[in-house]
Amino acid sequence: MTEAELYTLYKGIYLPSALHPPESLKYYEDFTFRPDDILIATYPKSGTTWMQEIVPLIMSGGDPASVESLPNWDRVPWLEEQRALILNLEQRPSPRMFSTHYRYNMLPPSFFKVKPKVIYITRNPKDVFTSAFHYYDTTSFLVKPGPQNEFLHKFLDGNVMFGSWFDHVKSWLNAEDKEHIMYISYEELIMDLKDSVARIAKFLGKSLEAEVVEKIAERCLFKNMRQNNMSNYSLVPAQFMDQSKSKFLRKGIAGDWKNQLTEAEAEHFDAVYKDKMKDVTYKFVWD
Numbered sequence: 667m668t669e670a671e672l673y674t675l676y677k678g679i680y681l682p683s684a685l686h687p688p689e690s691l692k693y694y695e696d697f698t699f700r701p702d703d704i705l706i707a708t709y710p711k712s713g714t715t716w717m718q719e720i721v722p723l724i725m726s727g728g729d730p731a732s733v734e735s736l737p738n739w740d741r742v743p744w745l746e747e748q749r750a751l752i753l754n755l756e757q758r759p760s761p762r763m764f765s766t767h768y769r770y771n772m773l774p775p776s777f778f779k780v781k782p783k784v785i786y787i788t789r790n791p792k793d794v795f796t797s798a799f800h801y802y803d804t805t806s807f808l809v810k811p812g813p814q815n816e817f818l819h820k821f822l823d824g825n826v827m828f829g830s831w832f833d834h835v836k837s838w839l840n841a842e843d844k845e846h847i848m849y850i851s852y853e854e855l856i857m858d859l860k861d862s863v864a865r866i867a868k869f870l871g872k873s874l875e876a877e878v879v880e881k882i883a884e885r886c887l888f889k890n891m892r893q894n895n896m897s898n899y900s901l902v903p904a905q906f907m908d909q910s911k912s913k914f915l916r917k918g919i920a921g922d923w924k925n926q927l928t929e930a931e932a933e934h935f936d937a938v939y940k941d942k943m944k945d946v947t948y949k950f951v952w953d
């Protein structure tokens with residue numbers, strides 16, 4: 667199926683129509699944030715699910731039930747997704763935890779007024795591409811990636827769900843008020859998960875004993891998260907997500923692009939990156 671058949675063009679970017687009917691987009695436009703809400707913001711395939719495990723564990727002081735009683739999509743729901751309509755989010759006790767794949771400038775007016783805490787995760791875009799290439803092949807609601815080189819061009823041109831990686835990252839880096847935003851990379855989580863958990867807890871104003879931080883980090887290791895049926899997408903029927911093709915929690919490493927991109931593709935990627943990111947002064951761990 668094609669983009670025209672599977673996607674909705676919303677504010678100039680593609681969204682999979684099956685997950686984002688017009689009522690959902692409207693719901694988010696009118697959504698009222700609370701000052702103590704926590705929002706995980708990501709470009710898809712950057713570590714959203716990982717943070718949906720880390721944040722509830724931090725906020726519950728390390729209680730395993732916080733990630734074992736609800737699937738990640740209800741535990742830290744995406745505000746732009748259809749399920750947000752039926753979860754009674756207005757009735758949830760504070761602090762509420764949400765996810766979003768929106769760019770900064772797509773958020774509703776209440777966000778800019780209330781300024782809830784945001785954790786924005788970045789990931790080396792070549793790894794984002796690699797993860798997406800495998801993921802797109804598994805789902806019925808995304809356009810099949812086709813040949814790798816073709817998908818690479820779509821990705822670099824932003825003709826994929828949630829648009830261009832470059833525009834997404836730049837929108838969040840250029841946020842007007844950065845006081846309430848924590849920027850952290852997938853690579854930092856990989857390099858030192860314990861330290862990352864401690865930093866995230868501090869940002870969220872949660873003081874945790876060292877051993878609790880250690881327990882949370884242990885639980886959030888790739889091999890352990892893969893066992894959590896509330897986080898590994900095993901509850902999703904195969905007709906929507908066929909994990910026999912590729913697991914959602916696929917490899918969980920930094921630098922897998924080296925196994926995926928040809929030398930010519932990597933060079934092309936770097937050239938596009940250099941051009942699109944030329945005005946960005948932020949220092950990424952992968953630069």
Ligand code: A3P
Pocket residue numbers: 708709710711712713714715716793796797798800886887888889891914915916917918919922
């Ligand atoms: P890979 O496909 O490279 O393995 P998102 O949740 O934003 O869609 O991102 C999915 C990516 O995050 C996948 O990358 C997935 O394996 C990775 N991921 C999820 N949990 C992880 C963890 N605990 N450790 C490392 N990577 C994790």
